[in-house]
Amino acid sequence: MAKTTIDVTQGILRDVQSEIGKRVGMLPNLASERTKTLRGRINGAKATVSVCPYCAVGCSTVAYTDSTGMLLDVEGNPESPINAGHLCPKGSAIFGMTVNDARWTTVKYRAPFSHRWEERPLSWAMERIASLIKTTRDETFVREWNGKRVNHTRAIASLGGATFGIEENYLLGKLMHSIGVVSIENQARI
Amino acid sequence: MGRGGATAWVPDLANADCILIQGSNFAEAHPVAFRFVMQAKERGATIIHIDPRFTRTSALADIFAPIRSGTDIVFLGALVSWLIENKRYFHEYVSAYTNASFVVRQDFQDTDDLDGLFSGWDAASGSYDTTSWDFERDAQGQIVTDETFEHPRCVLNVLRRHYARYTPEMVENTCGIPVATFTHIAEILAANSGRERTTAFAYAVGWTQHSSGVQFVRCSALVQLLLGNIGRPGGGIMALRGHADIQGATDIATLYDLLPGYLPMPSALRTESTLAEYLASNQKKTGWWANMPKYVVSQLKAFYGKAATPENDFCFSYLPQLIGDHSMLPTTFAMKDGNVRGYFVIGQNPGASGQNAELVRSAMERLEWFVNIDSFENETSSFWNREGADPSTIATECFFLPAATVLEKEGTMTQTSRMLQWHDKALEPAGTSKTDLWYFYELGKRLKALYADSSDEKDRPILDMTWEYDDPDEPGEPGEPSARKVLQEINGYVTATGEQVASFADLKDDGSTASGVWIYTGVFPDATTNRARSRVGDDSTSLGWGWAWPANRRTLYNRASADPLGRPWSERKKYVWWDETKGEWTGVDVPDFPKTKAPDTPAIAGASGMDAHSGADPFIMLAQGRAQLFVPAGELKDAPIPAHYEPLQSPIHNALYAQEVNPMMRQWRRPDNRYNDSPHDYPYVLTTYRITEMSGIMTRYIPWLAELQPEAFCELDPELAVEKGIRNGEYMVISTALGEMEAKALVSGRMRPLRINGKRVHQIGIPYNYGRMGFARGDSPGELIALSMDPNVSIHESKSLTCNIRAGRRAPLATPDIEMAVPAQMRTTIGESVAHGAQ
Amino acid sequence: MATGFFTDTTLCIGCKACEVACKQWNELPSDGFSFTGDSYDNTVELSGTTWRHVAFVEQIAATPDGVEDRWLMSSDVCKHCENAGCLEACPTGAIIRNEFGSVYIQPDVCNGCGYCVVSCPFGVVDLIDSLGGTAKYSTANLQESRLDASKTALAHTGGVAGKCTLCYDRQTLGMVPACAKACPTDSIQFGDVATLRERAKERVTTLHARGETSAQLYGADDIGGGIGTLNAFFLLKDRPSVYNLPERPVLPSTRQPDGYAAAAVIAVGLAIAGWAIFRSA
């Protein structure tokens, strides 16, 4: 289908006023100030091209943000040869993944035997995780197996990758291989 | 066929004259890609859907055939047989571009000879010696061929015999597809293939998640090759992958047995201690893979920079070695048995969507520490607080790191047609959320600091790995990594100058180039050009939009879109052809062939690399340049030709062979992984799937989606519902030997009982989108599925199972007995010693 | 120039992208999470906060023949009638016809009397309850700083009538309505109504030629009952009632003359009787 373009009539209601008057009665079509100045909220907003994070069809999206950086709207990118502006229901809901009251946006920690999550500073958590990796690695590192050099640890495993980018996969793989982790898996298997 | 990606470009489906959708609920799982199916339909194409359920895809298809889950090879094998017996295959294509004429070794024995097994079966080890699965060679070592197809052992005749008993009647009795429907479909496929017309196949996890998953896909390739539809517009096999970057995660390979770019991980099961040994055991002498040393060395240079020198084998010894199958399922058992101490789960939720999800969750209780990176609390992150668990007995130290969403970061994802697309950053991450890149980068920096003073040889990889990704554009936030810099390293550069490498043809094996992922070389060809960020589309192949590996090709093996002499098969299906005057391949796509290699170039006997292929051999990644109807030794573990085995859990006996199930499928028979061994107790076929409105945890918290499908449900046919006293909209319980789950009943005539060998078989279906958290919630069929897996790629079987059902609700979950006795011989202490090989 | 929707149900795959895209653009809350067991339809109907609704109709033959089975899907929406019951009924003038010929509810004018609700012969318009006070809605993915009547399409305090605006605010920017843009298979087409009508008629001819003789248009021509044509019209694969659309909708205001006349007759009659009773000695 050819892209539909709309002839925008800016003179609010004037053209249709008289005819509607005949149909509906007296003073039927009184536009409020809000109506007279109504414009889509993305008018003049910053547009950023992104990609849908759900399935692997790879639909291109456009995210609109206002001057304060607040997300206003996410929709399909009409320029894309894959989706030509269209999106499925999940893609149409991308906005709700970023803007969501239920989303967790702070670092959380659950101590051994604890019944709850508690918030912790990011740097604390990173330091703690790095030292746990080091301890585990140092204690479980295997240099040889059946007389062959293996240089690995089987006590650390990693799962994930299909939902984040190739740069992230690359860095994760490079890091894990250098640590000696062999159980590196992602959803591609699943 | 030699590469790990879909052969075709999604919009190309619109050019098909017929589309067979099987093992995929295309319209529901990929609605936007389905628009190309609809476009093809509007142009007159016939759409065929074969599926256990009448779905939204079926509703739009011209022909729907219900099939018993797990019997696809019978159907596809019958198509192979029908095409050969009725001589309806594309003769010129088959003889020129496939190994149909190759003669198979005399000592090869087929399933008909051995009642379901191939030659070389070793019952003791439970695996095949695949030596006999090969071609006969003459004195010069050249493969013996018979272009007349008369030799009884030529591949075409081997196929003919192998599938002789895969008749339309067998299809009716095994799959439940009536003979008339089968022959109707076969006629349509044959009529819409050949010079003038093409047929496309589309599949998804409905084929792969089986104990013979790889063979399902292989069998479809057989049909498509016989029909001559590979490498041609409107043809091919469209793998519809489920996750945004799942292709990228396969290419870059956060998979245990692969290094980025489909390079195998070094393994101590073979002898690969040095780079030379590794190359000796993995490099193919002929075809494109002869270039492998260049890619391996460049990758090691990318990993370890200046430390990697010719003298030290380019730090090859830094790479850990495999000692078995370290994939997710064996790792889960190892975890349960107390042999894994730390676990990262990033953007994945095995605690709900994993098979035997309770095993996964209870296994995690044995961890010392656990790191989850996600945007939402999920069943995995809070496994210690799940129904039935007692946190005060769980010692695991747990971290939840909040992840930025796709809009909050920049980077690249690779979609299902192997296309890389860069996305810009729209806004700052919410709260203290960080990108996954930041977390990995930060961990690497901290580990480098922790090991800074070490002189231990084992710590050299961490210290030597190049780790300079600070973003120059974010001066205010020191330590923010730059995805662009990482992508530049993935692309590759000249080590001396730091200049970007423009093509993987420029990579060297002497350490003068570095490239993280050779197949992606070309995406960032110079310092300022990010071709993943190309955004000029068009109505054809859109070569200006994104960048597809390899070398921006849309359709793989597109040399096959021209005849052996390089002319288009027909004007209608013109795509890539030989331009005699210019002396090069040309067309609407980037030719997947050496650009100036003329069609009449002869193969050089005994040569290595591409010289061993003629100008008419389109499948450049394969050793012989021909598509493999018969897969020779060493490439697949379980069969050179797909054979039908029943799913591990099936109410029906294998009608073809005494061998019931895939003899090589991996099983774990333990108290915490019980199979339905008595079909009598579990008489119904259970299939799982995903629905349009839901993904997983990424959608269950979004109210707009949650309201569309708010609760786990189970689809069943009205006859079964009446029989079991289950009422529409009310709760029902589905049970297996492993456990039970509850769901709301959705009684619909779209589900229908099949008549299999005179027996009435009911199938039920449960969506795989739910978990116990979020706005939309419910039990996951993961609670019902005992782990088992395909021998080739370690994929689990979750599409065809058996179960029992009843009306009502399940009992509350009890505290799991994590001390539940698993006998010592069943425990998993190391990576499972299942042989692994190159894919 | 009037713009509108041509919803071609023969192309609908029931994905519900229209429902979600609509809610996202118009910043509408979800209507709650309950499983209906009615095929794949869990939003049930158009409401004050659900402006697109996909109906699912399972037509499954009793015998497993594999030929006659159909699963019809259709995305319903406000019809933007040529003569609109809601618009005529609205006592505040909150409902107007805008320059695109669409029937538009001005949320800042509407006082929630509910008269439009009963005046729609298609059952489209409904009141939005107070968003804060009930557990019915989930606003988890609305921007909190925009939960302010002056900024969003519906007054977030609720208590007003809601229905499809044909994305009036998008149209002022020359943009296609959110549902039509999202629809992956072009089942929802947006444009100049006259052009769409021509296209729809050609489409019916094509379908009839293919043997799909039950294909029919709904609202492309005068639908009767005084309503006239619909700016949002449909191509259906079966009778309208199968999709829960009225076969014979009637414009409510057409009944007024009769009503007033009957009342007047009785009034005059009673007055005469009263006069006789009261003014007799």
Added chain:
Amino acid sequence: MNDEKPLLKAPHWGANVTTYLFLGGIMGGLGLIQLLCDPRDESMRKLRRTTRIASFLLAAVNPPILISHLGRPERFLHMMRIVKLKSPMSVGVWGLVLYSGAAGANMVRELAQSGVLPSWMRHFAPHALTFAQAVLGAFTAGYTGVLLSATAVPLWAAGKRHIPAASISSGAASACALASLLSVIEGNHEACVKTERLEMVASAVEFAILMDFRRVSGDYGKPMFEGPRAEKFRTVTLIGGIAVPIALNLLGQILPLPKPVDAARTVVASVLTLLGGYVLRETFIESGKASAAVRQTAISQPT
């Protein structure tokens, strides 16, 4: 598709709208009665004063009841921004406003004439307003019916003539009942005889209209005339609110009863009529909700 799935939206209206319609009917009926009173007759003058005061009080309480049902009550005045002849709600509100004005002015005149207010204030209301209040009263009583019948609710739509007619006759009957009641309290027996006579006529007309509605409405009328709701309607409106009061009033007209007994009879008859009138509106509203849920009658709507 689920066959039970409604096609139309049910009215959101409840007891407040029922009350509004009920009181609107009485108010309109009182407007008629005040016109009928011959001021030269003492009892009639008293009745006129009573009805004028009562009608104004009703006109004063009705807007708050109407406002209370709005989703955004603070926007009640938005109804004043337009006049829309095709909207019964719009013209009804304007009718109510005008009626209030007329009733108010007429009441002021009554109060001025009876010395409660300064006598010059009687000039506020010209004689024409007497007639105007009657006409506006008839309009407001009738509009409450048109308000319902000019909708898509099948039951109401099917009663496009019957419901306005029944509304106005029921309004008149209820107004007579209220007037009788007030007259009894005031001891104005002569007036009471006349209002009871008129009430009998109005009730009889109402009864005939409702019976005819039942006869012609077919499937559309089922939500009102069949099922549990019909039981209450039959008992409270048709029997208790029409038949019994007519009988009692006839009794009063024929038999010379002792005064206290007769007064009691009037009270009982009037209360029953008022109750029946309320339940009639309640039946309209509640059966309307049920009717909107009946898919079949919404598919083929009454013309």
